[in-house]
Amino acid sequence: MKKTALSVVVTMLATAGGTAQANESLNVSAYGGSWGDALQACIFTPFEEATGIDVVVEPSASSVTLSKLQAEASSPIMDVAWMDGGVSELARDSGVVAPIDPSLAPGLAGVIDQAKYKTEGGGIYAVGNGYFAVGIVYNSEEITTPPTSWEDLWNAEYAGRVILPSAVNSIGVPIFAAFNALAGGTLDDLTPGIEKMKTLEPALFFDSSGVANSGFQTGEGVIGAHYATQAFTMADGGLPIAYAIPKEGAMASDIRIHIVKGTKNSEAAHKLVDFAVQPAQAGCLATRLQVGPSTSGVELPPEVAARMPWGADGSIDDLAVADWTAINAYRDALSEAWTRLASGN
Template sequence: MKRTAILMTSVAIVGAGGTALAEESLNVSAYGGSWGEALAACVFTPFQAETGISVIVEPSASTVTLSKLQAEAASPVTDVAWMDGGVSELARDSGVVAPIDPALAPGLEGVIDQAKYKTDDGGIYAVGNGYFAVGIVYNSEEITTPPTSWEDLWNPEYAGRVILPSAVNSIGVPMLATFNALAGGKLEDLTPAVEKMAQMEPALFFDSSGVANSGFQTGEGVIGAHYATQAFTMSDSGLPIAYAIPKEGAMASDIRIHIVNGTKHVEAAHKLVDFAVQPAQAGCLAAALQVGPSTQGVDLPPEVAARMPWGSEGSVDDLAVADWSAINAHRDTLTETWNRIATGN
């Protein structure tokens, strides 16, 4: 996911006595690119208009956001953070996110239970804001027979033209886990994946969706593992890009909202969480990003419903959501191995 800045600066409000009062603002770490644009249009801009609270966004990949929150833990600058599943659990374990109080964010009542992520004591540490899927994206002009399996990425015809996520991207680590399982391996031993990847010649490993999209647009790559949302975006722009769900299943996860532990703007942060999960905002994000709503009661137009990660008639129960507990238990080794593969070392 390409990260670009969205900045809504604070302004001074002059009180009746002539004293300048600083408008309240929230520092938010979130996505950029098309994801950031959607969040700005669907959440941040209308939130500011409704509440008068400014939102200052720092674009960042989820893993980078986590590192930043850990670095500033003693004196946090960030108030609210959007991070992907998997990294969210790491944020919980490192203590950088605070409990979300349903009393201060009553909109949580409308969120499905699966999207209320809880600690062992039952406190909510994150709230889902939309589900996404990762499958096979390909150039439909150059590949006229749609791929049906992850194994198709190893087709000799695509040597040197395969696009894959790096370890920095949130789907990079689970992608390696998927390839390892495909080769008959278990997370305790990644040798099968290493040997299998030695038989592939990737064109590039992308940190951000923008880099992947550019690779498809320029023809550097013709097939790869990428977000369904990005495939639809490129297709809608007129590019010959299509999306296929491999028979082994598309990987699924979600984007999540967190309140940073130690924020000085607890009430305002809860207002933002409450606003983001309202049906109107969830529906807006679904239309803009093709992410499946985690909020109940969202009425989607047929053309939007058809692009949900679970299809027009499905639900979150139909998704193959990554086992983040298992992946995170081996994340360091997975990351190190994937980085070695990507760099050829």
């Protein structure tokens, strides 16, 4: 009797081990918060249902994901990583991402060319998963004439109440580069941008969107450079917050998918990439996050289309996508100047 009980347990353990082995799993580094929720609902959950491959998500901001990948480079734990434009190029340069093979991810054929990021050798190191925009977000109760230009942030009426992304936020550095360019500077010469910024009185510099949103909510700030998505979220939550595309063009970037170099699950990782760029998934992300699909042929309902980063009737060509390779070459200097400006040094 005893023996039988034991053998039952052994059989159960063996079966459990067997199923665990049959159930492949992927370690994925992706965003937290509402972006993470959207990726989970639009991509990871349906992917698990469709393929039986488990997706284990470790949430972190893009730059933190990159430092994680660098630290783990000798024995990678992650298989697939979502990172923003800008950080993506840094990941390419530090050699922590592997080329994506289009023959293993046939869905890439439906992705527009600009969103297939290639190394000089021609290999695809990242695939775009949707464009987002940073424009002017303002309190429509306090500001009745919609702002039209980045210059409006310097309006004396808003002194001390301007909200801007910090150098830790992935759009902080490119925003400063953009302001510097508007002031007549170049990446080699940040002085015009620095001088221009000294005439602006900010309320706060945000590391994460949550802090910016609280700043708008509590009235600390009435205008600022912030993500369009967040403006729509606040407006939908009943706050008097509106979004305006500046005439200089909204600054755009995108979220991108990468396969981690040295992954032991390359095939499953390619399956996830293939799944994530399908029109259904891109449409779902567009609806939930207002990101512009980088997959072609995605049909969007009019209310979703109106909130695309390129505006209701625009297209990808209307976006001022940041030149990350150039910005990254000056990242240290831009980041330091921006932090010093923020803390008034």
